[in-house]
Amino acid sequence: MTTTLTASTTTDAPPQGPTSWTRPALWALLAGTAVLYLWGLSGWANSFYSAAAQAGAQNWEAFFYGSSDAANSITVDKPPAAIWVMALSVKAFGLSSWSLLVPQALMGVASVFILYLFVSRYFGKPAGLLAGAILATTPVATLMFRFNNPDALLVLLLVVATYAVARALEHERLRWIVLAAVAVGFAFLTKSLQAFLVLPGFVVAVLVYSRQRIAMLLSAAAAMVVAGGWWVAVVEVVPESARPYIGGSQTNSALELILGYNGIGRITGDEAGSVGGGPGGGGWGTPSWHRMFDSDWAGQIAWLLPAAFAAIVIVWAFSRGRMHRVSVLLWGGWLLVTWAVFSFSQGIIHEYYAVALAPAIAALVAMAVTVLWRRRAYVGLAVLLGGSAVYGATLLLRADYDLLAWLVLGIAVPASVVLGLGDLNRARVRAGLAGLLIAATLVGPAAFSLQTASRVTSGSLPTAGPSLGAASGRMPMGGAGGGAGGGLLDSPDVSSELAATLTRDAAAYTWIAAGIGSQTAAGYQLATGAPVMAIGGFNGSDPSPSLEQFQQYVTDGQIHWFIGGSSGGPGGMAPGGGTSSQISEWMQQNFEAVTVDGVTLYDLSAG
Numbered sequence: 001m002t003t004t005l006t007a008s009t010t011t012d013a014p015p016q017g018p019t020s021w022t023r024p025a026l027w028a029l030l031a032g033t034a035v036l037y038l039w040g041l042s043g044w045a046n047s048f049y050s051a052a053a054q055a056g057a058q059n060w061e062a063f064f065y066g067s068s069d070a071a072n073s074i075t076v077d078k079p080p081a082a083i084w085v086m087a088l089s090v091k092a093f094g095l096s097s098w099s100l101l102v103p104q105a106l107m108g109v110a111s112v113f114i115l116y117l118f119v120s121r122y123f124g125k126p127a128g129l130l131a132g133a134i135l136a137t138t139p140v141a142t143l144m145f146r147f148n149n150p151d152a153l154l155v156l157l158l159v160v161a162t163y164a165v166a167r168a169l170e171h172e173r174l175r176w177i178v179l180a181a182v183a184v185g186f187a188f189l190t191k192s193l194q195a196f197l198v199l200p201g202f203v204v205a206v207l208v209y210s211r212q213r214i215a216m217l218l219s220a221a222a223a224m225v226v227a228g229g230w231w232v233a234v235v236e237v238v239p240e241s242a243r244p245y246i247g248g249s250q251t252n253s254a255l256e257l258i259l260g261y262n263g264i265g266r267i268t269g270d271e272a273g274s275v276g277g278g279p280g281g282g283g284w285g286t287p288s289w290h291r292m293f294d295s296d297w298a299g300q301i302a303w304l305l306p307a308a309f310a311a312i313v314i315v316w317a318f319s320r321g322r323m324h325r326v327s328v329l330l331w332g333g334w335l336l337v338t339w340a341v342f343s344f345s346q347g348i349i350h351e352y353y354a355v356a357l358a359p360a361i362a363a364l365v366a367m368a369v370t371v372l373w374r375r376r377a378y379v380g381l382a383v384l385l386g387g388s389a390v391y392g393a394t395l396l397l398r399a400d401y402d403l404l405a406w407l408v409l410g411i412a413v414p415a416s417v418v419l420g421l422g423d424l425n426r427a428r429v430r431a432g433l434a435g436l437l438i439a440a441t442l443v444g445p446a447a448f449s450l451q452t453a454s455r456v457t458s459g460s461l462p463t464a465g466p467s468l469g470a471a472s473g474r475m476p477m478g479g480a481g482g483g484a485g486g487g488l489l490d491s492p493d494v495s496s497e498l499a500a501t502l503t504r505d506a507a508a509y510t511w512i513a514a515g516i517g518s519q520t521a522a523g524y525q526l527a528t529g530a531p532v533m534a535i536g537g538f539n540g541s542d543p544s545p546s547l548e549q550f551q552q553y554v555t556d557g558q559i560h561w562f563i564g565g566s567s568g569g570p571g572g573m574a575p576g577g578g579t580s581s582q583i584s585e586w587m588q589q590n591f592e593a594v595t596v597d598g599v600t601l602y603d604l605s606a607g
Contacts, residue, residue, distance in 0.1 A: 059071075067244045398469055
């Protein structure tokens with residue numbers, strides 16, 4: 001007979017006293033999070049993904065593959081799970097900023113709620129509320145839950161998976177571990193191998209704390225392979241001629257995309273088709289243990305990162321309960337592995353990736369605060385919270401938020417000193433001081449989150465909050481093009497005159513136009529509502545289509561216009577060379593250029 005283990009059998013079970021205030025507090029937390037993430041949503045965010053969602057809403061084949069356009073010339077450079085969510089929303093409600101971005105905001109609210117469920121179950125409801133508040137006000141979380149990159153869905157699925165693993169270990173039930181594996185599998189279909197960064201912590205927790213460890217690991221492995229592998233298998237089996245080109249790959253292979261450009265290549269820097277990266281960091285900054293604390297990253301995620309590292313040790317040292325130790329392994333493993341990969345990766349890496357650290361930081365800090373409070377370790381609590389508030393004040397000073405920084409210091413320093421006196425204070429005084437320190441700790445990230453929510457963010461390299469000073473050397477936002485003709489990182493602004501020219505006789509063509517790079521094509525596609533071919537995929541460096549294929553499309557009358565740059569030359573940015581450069585040269589040699597509202601176009605209707 002198997003003994004069922006629950007949280008109540010541990011020595012660190014959460015208190016069961018009256019908590020009448022926690023339910024209204026939870027609703028206030030979720031409502032406040034929703035307002036923060038939903039307020040003032042507008043724009044296309046990342047046009048690259050918005051155009052793919054538009055295409056998926058127009059054509060089911062484009063939906064399945066995650067194609068950039070409804071005529072299925074090429075896919076985006078990620079698996080399509082995040083596109084599926086947006087495309088269904090666009091199909092239901094029409095194409096708009098809200099149909100694209102509201103799903104991301106709701107994913108953020110759901111992530112906060114699931115995190116609350118986890119932490120409150122094992123550490124008490126006040127701890128769950130604190131964890132939710134930390135996640136909700138993390139600047140990079142505010143950024144990405146108001147944006148349409150795949151990271152919002154990735155975070156939600158991984159939080160669900162972590163909660164499910166804990167429930168599986170709590171009750172020794174396989175159905176929970178299968179649910180966790182399915183969530184990780186779909187996270188893999190959202191952002192490739194990044195989904196697997198949580199697995200070391202999961203596996204260690206199962207090996208150490210499950211009596212059914214072999215059955216659990218085998219069941220989870222099978223479920224994860226099925227949930228994450230079915231789409232890849234279909235893509236690899238379908239003949240290349242019967243599907244769109246797999247964007248981001250150099251051999252038209254989903255496996256190459258996942259394992260190379262979006263996988264090991266991000267760590268080693270060996271990414272075929274990459275622009276601006278390369279071994280040693282290239283245009284994306286220098287790999288180092290302190291990368292998360294550098295000026296590009298710190299304002300996004302670093303506010304409570306030192307406290308989270310300390311929390312791993314604190315909770316493990318001060319806890320004896322089984323589920324407390326499980327929690328440390330799950331969240332601590334998530335944090336350490338993800339931090340290490342992000343810090344030392346030599347390939348393409350962007351600051352907004354740091355949102356993947358936010359749930360682990362929030363959970364660990366809330367757990368540590370709770371454990372220290374219950375153990376009456378007031379000096380440790382004062383150091384943990386006071387130190388975090390002081391570090392946050394330094395980030396505020398670097399962002400020229402001087403008044404707010406000095407306010408935080410004025411509260412945090414004396415409150416830490418008095419709280420450290422511990423039992424010399426009355427219980428209500430201690431509780432008030434702890435509350436002040438928590439508030440002082442959250443002031444900085446909340447201010448950055450509000451600043452983020454107050455503006456419209458767009459492009460391929462979004463960042464949260466104000467600048468902290470000179471960048472560390474990463475490729476700048478506008479470093480590869482832009483303007484009327486489009487660019488690698490930003491979509492063009494398309495005038496009504498230009499859109500009207502491109503859509504003339506649109507029904508007679510498979511693609512109304514073609515342009516080099518997915519951001520260029522996306523801007524025109526969103527403005528016109530008709531398919532625009534993205535030559536070379538996102539970087540303009542994918543060998544799709546070949547020059548011969550493109551020439552055949554022109555001969556067959558399938559493409560009306562070729563979009564050049566705003567400065568007179570075809571392509572505008574053409575960063576990748578290869579086939580995109582060959583097509584540009586062929587265009588110049590064989591077609592006459594016309595200019596419409598400052599943009600160079602080539603009329604291909606004559607074949």
